[in-house]
Amino acid sequence: xxxxxxxxxxxxxxxxxxxxxxxxxxxxxxxxxxxxxxxxxxxxxxxxxxxxxxxxxxxxxxxxxxxxxxxxxxxxxxxxxxxxxxxxxxxxxxxxxxxxxxxxxxxxxxxxxxxxxxxxxxxxxxxxxxxxxxxxxxxxxxxxxxxxxxxxxxxxxxxxxxxxxxxxxxxxxxxxxxxxxxxxxxxxxxxxxxxxxxxxxxxxxxxxxxxxxxxxxxxxxxxxxxxxxxxxxxxxxxxxxxxxxxxxxxxxxxxxxxxxxxxxxxxxxxxxxxxxxxxxxxxxxxxxxxxxxxxxxxxxxxxxxxxxxxxxxxxxxxxxxxxxxxxxxxxxxxxxxxxxxxxxxxxxxxxxxxxxxxxxxxxxxxxxxxxxxxxxxxxxxxxxxxxxxxxxxxxxxxxxxxxxxxxxxxxxxxxxxxxxxxxxxxxxxxxxxxxxxxxxxxxxxxxxxxxxxxxxxxxxxxxxxxxxxxxxxxxxxxxxxxxxxxxxxxxxxxxxxxxxxxxxxxxxxxxxxxxxxxxxxxxxxxxxxxxxxxxxxxxxxxxxxxxxxxxxxxxxxxxxxxxxxxxxxxxxxxxxxxxxxxxxxxxxxxxxxxxxxxxxxxxxxxxxxxxxxxxxxxxxxxxxxxxxxxxxxxxxxxxxxxxxxxxxxxxxxxxxxxxxxxxxxxxxxxxxxxxxxxxxxxxxxxxxxxxxxxxxxxxxxxxxxxxxxxxxxxxxxxxxxxxxxxxxxxxxxxxxxxxxxxxxxxxxxxx
Ligand SMILES: [Zn+2]
Numbered sequence: 047x048x049x050x051x052x053x054x055x056x057x058x059x060x061x062x063x064x065x066x067x068x069x070x071x072x073x074x075x076x077x078x079x080x081x082x083x084x085x086x087x088x089x090x091x092x093x094x095x096x097x098x099x100x101x102x103x104x105x106x107x108x109x110x111x112x113x114x115x116x117x118x119x120x121x122x123x124x125x126x127x128x129x130x131x132x133x134x135x136x137x138x139x140x141x142x143x144x145x146x147x148x149x150x151x152x153x154x155x156x157x158x159x160x161x162x163x164x165x166x167x168x169x170x171x172x173x174x175x176x177x178x179x180x181x182x183x184x185x186x187x188x189x190x191x192x193x194x195x196x197x198x199x200x201x202x203x204x205x206x207x208x209x210x211x212x213x214x215x216x217x218x219x220x221x222x223x224x225x226x227x228x229x230x231x232x233x234x235x236x237x238x239x240x241x242x243x244x245x246x247x248x249x250x251x252x253x254x255x256x257x258x259x260x261x262x263x264x265x266x267x268x269x270x271x272x273x274x275x276x277x278x279x280x281x282x283x284x285x286x287x288x289x290x291x292x293x294x295x296x297x298x299x300x301x302x303x304x305x306x307x308x309x310x311x312x313x314x315x316x317x318x319x320x321x322x323x324x325x326x327x328x329x330x331x332x333x334x335x336x337x338x339x340x341x342x343x344x345x346x347x348x349x350x351x352x353x354x355x356x357x358x359x360x361x362x363x364x365x366x367x368x369x370x371x372x373x374x375x376x377x378x379x380x381x382x383x384x385x386x387x388x389x390x391x392x393x394x395x396x397x398x399x400x401x402x403x404x405x406x407x408x409x410x411x412x413x414x415x416x417x418x419x420x421x422x423x424x425x426x427x428x429x430x431x432x433x434x435x436x437x438x439x440x441x442x443x444x445x446x447x448x449x450x451x452x453x454x455x456x457x458x459x460x461x462x463x464x465x466x467x468x469x470x471x472x473x474x475x476x477x478x479x480x481x482x483x484x485x486x487x488x489x490x491x492x493x494x495x496x497x498x499x500x501x502x503x504x505x506x507x508x509x510x511x512x513x514x515x516x517x518x519x520x521x522x523x524x525x526x527x528x529x530x531x532x533x534x535x536x537x538x539x540x541x542x543x544x545x546x547x548x549x550x551x552x553x554x555x556x557x558x559x560x561x562x563x564x565x566x567x568x569x570x571x572x573x574x575x576x577x578x579x580x581x582x583x584x585x586x587x588x589x590x591x592x593x594x595x596x597x598x599x600x601x602x603x604x605x606x607x608x609x610x611x612x613x614x615x616x617x618x619x620x621x622x623x624x625x626x627x628x629x630x631x632x633x634x635x636x637x638x639x640x641x642x643x644x645x646x647x648x649x650x651x652x653x654x655x656x657x658x659x660x661x662x663x664x665x666x667x668x669x670x671x672x673x674x675x676x677x678x679x680x681x682x683x684x685x686x687x688x689x690x691x692x693x694x695x696x697x698x699x700x701x702x703x704x705x706x707x708x709x710x711x712x713x714x715x716x717x718x719x720x721x722x723x724x725x726x727x728x729x730x731x732x733x734x735x736x737x738x739x740x741x742x743x744x745x746x747x748x749x750x751x752x753x754x755x756x757x758x759x760x761x762x763x764x765x766x767x768x769x770x771x772x773x774x775x776x777x778x779x780x781x782x783x784x785x786x787x788x789x790x791x792x793x794x795x796x797x
Contacts, residue, residue, distance in 0.1 A: 048213050048226055049120055051092045051101070055147060055243035060136045062086040064128045084122040089113070090136050092143070093120040097171050098150050098242040102139040143243065145276060149178045151209055151230075151244045152199075152251050152274030156180060158236035159198050160270075164191060169267060176277070177257065179269045185261075187268050192256045199254040206249040207233040253278050325350075325357045333364030342370060343708060347430050349375045355417075358386040368414045373401070373433050380424040385409070387416040387433070397433050404429045508593045508613075511564040515602075515610060518560060522553045534747050538615050543607035557602035565599055618749070622737075630779045634788045641789065672771040675721060675735035676743060676759070679768040684720055697760040701753055712751040714740075735771070 050060055066085040084105060093115040094100040100113040105124055112123040128134060150173065157168040157180055164184075171180045210233075213226045230240045232248065245251060255278045257271040273281055289300050296306050328350070336346055350357060353376040361374060371393050377383020387394050387401065391414050398416035402409040404425050409418020520526045525545055532542050549557075568591055593613035595605040640659070647655055673680035682695045689703055702708075706716050718736050743751045743759050759765055780788075 048228070049090075049092070050088045051090045051243055052211070052213075052228060052241065054090075055143075056246070057090045058138050058140050060088070060090040061133050062088050062136060063133050064130050067128045067130055069127070070123075082124050082127050084124055084128055085119050086122070086134070086136070089120045089122070090138055091120065091122060092146075092243050096241040097153075098146050098173055101143050101146075104137045105134045146173065147243050147245050148251055148275035149173050149277070150240075150242045151232075151248070152254050152272065153178065153180060154230060154236055154238050154240070154244070155199050155202065155232060155248065155251070156195060156254065156256070156270075156272060158232065158238070159195050159202075162235075163194060163198065169264075177271050177273060179271045181262050181264070181267050181269050183266070184268050185266050187259045187270055192259070192270070196254060196256045202232075202235060203248045203251050203253065206247055207235060208247055209233070209244050210246070211244065251275050255281070321352075322356070325353050326360050328353070329357045329360035330364050333361050336365060336370070342367075345371045345373070345430075345433060347373045347426075347433075349379075349423075349426065351377070351379060355384045355386070358384070362386065362388045362415070371433060373430060375420075375423065375426060377420075378423055380422075382419070382421050383423045385418050385420055387411070388414055390414070393433075400432055401429045404432060508564070508591075511560065511567075511593070512610065512614060514560045515557065515607070518553055518556045519549065519607075521556075522549045525549050525553075530746060532746075537611065537747065540608035540611045543604045543611060546604050546607055554602065557606075558600070561594060561602040561606060562600075564594060565596075626779070630784075633779050634785060637785060638789055638792060674738075674768050674771050676717075676739035677764075677768050678760075678766055681720065684722075688722060697757060701756050710753060712756065714749065717751060 050057060050062075064084060064086055066083070068083050069081060070083050086105075091101040091103045091110060091113045092098065093113040095115050101110075103110050105122060105128060108124045108126050108128070110122050110124055114121050114123075153171050153173075157171070160166050160168065160180075160182060166182045166184045166187075168180045168182050172178060208231075210231045212229045212231060214229075227239060228241060230236075230238050230242075230244055252275040255273045257273065260269045260271070261267075262269050289303075292303050293300060296303055298306050332348060332350075336343075348361070355376065357376055358374040362372065365372065365388075368389055368391070371387070371389035373385070373387055375383055375385040385402070385405065385407070387398055394411055394414055394416050398409060398411040398418070402416075402418035402420060404422075405418070405420035406422040406425070407418045407420025409416060409420075411417065520529070525548070528545050529537075529542065536542050546554075593610050595603065595609055598605070644652065644655060644659075673683060678695070681700060684704075685691045685695050685700060689700075691699075701712070704716055704720060705712055706719065707713075714736060717739055720739075721735050740749075740751070742764070743755055745755050745758070
């Protein structure tokens with residue numbers, strides 16, 4: 047039958063009776079909602095066919111999204127059932143239909159012109175959602191041919207040729223053909239059999255734009271793409287939008303877009319090439335820096351955000367030393383990147399998979415090298431620790447300082463350094479010549495007998511016991527956490543000792559053993575003492591050995607820990623007090639000598655001396671302002687003048703630079719060394735400055751500033767402020783009475 051839509055393709059509404067409504071359960075239905083098949087007496091909704099997709103619309107208010115042809119019937123698929131016999135109102139999605147009419151009639155026209163002008167027949171066509179195409183029997187179709195067809199088509203559209211449908215019955219048609227033959231006639235141009243819906247005049251096509259050609263899958267055929275009517279406008283709107291965006295981005299006229307993009311691409315290429323060269327040079331430079339370290343470190347970590355795996359390979363080639371464990375990484379600081387481990391075969395083999403697991407990556411290794419792609423670069427610090435970063439406090443690996451620097455420290459600072467720590471500086475290895483390298487021991491080697499940091503042993507004879515107890519306790523992860531969280535009061539009052547109850551059995555056993563060894567040491571000490579002392583001397587019950595609980599010689603209990611904490615705190619405070627006292631004496635002596643000098647001169651000489659002193663004093667006052675120690679302004683000065691760094695202040699680099707022995711901690715001497723520059727101005731300030739820095743940086747009061755403590759401080763607002771520093775001139779460590787008493791005593795002694 048000929049449907050209503052074919053008789054009158056411009057009908058947008060129609061009434062028709064329901065003939066059939068059946069429930070279906072075809073799982074291959076396109077839309078989930080197509081649950082009922084409805085056949086009506088007639089329909090304005092076109093059923094898919096002849097290359098034209100079906101119409102969308104409504105039966106009453108029920109949407110139709112699929113209409114198919116079955117024999118001579120159109121089957122509508124709907125969500126809800128309709129009553130057979132009822133008359134329903136059909137409405138059509140006209141926009142979609144009219145678009146299909148434009149494309150379909152346009153196709154007839156293009157096909158007719160291609161055939162007429164070039165004798166090339168069309169074998170099939172496709173109405174796509176955005177672009178349509180015809181397939182023509184020709185291996186190619188030139189730009190000139192395209193232009194000619196487009197021109198003729200548009201000329202015909204302008205001339206407003208009629209399009210008419212002639213339907214007639216015919217005999218001799220194939221069996222599957224149902225109904226009349228429809229012939230679509232374009233006035234003076236074409237007659238074509240077709241079942242589709244068409245415009246009634248070519249002017250309704252508005253315009254035809256042929257786009258481009260493409261080789262068909264069928265050999266010797268070509269696909270020719272085209273747009274008709276509203277699709278041309280839509281495409282133009284999109285093109286203009288893109289063009290505007292490009293104009294904004296490229297900041298040039300649309301006619302220059304292509305040129306500019308070409309230039310940009312060339313630039314990117316050459317920049318990339320340059321970057322590769324620079325990264326290679328950077329790798330060599332970084333490698334040189336490592337090669338010059340004396341002695342050579344055991345571990346070396348390097349991360350470069352901008353670099354690529356080539357960078358790491360160049361670095362490794364330059365180093366060519368498998369004694370150092372290299373942990374190199376490139377890529378984002380937090381997310382994805384690449385790593386390479388290189389070094390002693392055993393260490394690389396042991397650690398490769400462990401490290402890539404921590405970084406949430408995958409990799410493989412062979413011999414001295416392990417490579418991986420990782421997804422969580424943020425865990426790098428954790429991975430570094432796995433790879434054998436020396437455990438804090440346990441030992442340090444001196445890396446050496448330049449002779450100049452060592453001399454400067456010894457000359458300028460020795461007065462300020464407590465006497466008992468002079469050896470630390472005197473013993474620091476000095477990097478001299480390039481031959482003076484020391485081959486690093488294997489990574490896995492234990493370093494139990496390393497020297498102690500900070501010189502505790504000099505004023506705490508029980509330092510080994512203290513160190514072992516702390517190490518044992520810190521091996522218990524829970525206790526360690528509690529210790530980190532505890533505030534100063536909880537530690538100093540010994541309250542933290544009660545947490546010993548929750549420490550694992552294994553750690554408790556270890557502590558018992560440590561105590562037993564310590565008691566044995568004390569016993570031997572007492573015996574030695576007895577031998578040395580005169581027999582008639584009464585034997586002192588050594589009052590100093592109260593760093594553990596002697597009443598219980600068998601196990602390590604809360605009381606032991608409390609006593610150890612109390613004793614340590616007391617001794618540290620005592621050392622601090624002694625230092626302050628030494629300092630005061632030094633200042634008093636200076637002032638005393640000054641006055642003595644004045645007292646032993648007369649007349650003109652005295653006047654000159656007084657004048658000189660006054661000048662000195664003035665000069666001192668005019669001195670460059672001292673910065674608040676450990677705050678940004680002060681550290682920046684060190685960074686620029688002492689470290690000679692050209693780039694902006696970088697806290698990470700700064701920490702590493704001033705961790706002179708490279709043990710991952712700033713010990714007291716290293717912090718003092720930060721003030722060489724300040725002390726050029728007034729070296730006496732150093733101890734007070736050190737104290738001040740510890741006060742606000744050493745958050746867990748363990749006498750060390752670790753990496754986290756430092757970085758934490760650099761992020762506070764306080765860090766950015768600089769309240770200045772009150773120099774000793776303005777703030778004497780002694781009172782006038784104390785000075786008078788000092789002078790009096792000296793005079794008494796001299797008599
Ligand atoms: Zn057709």
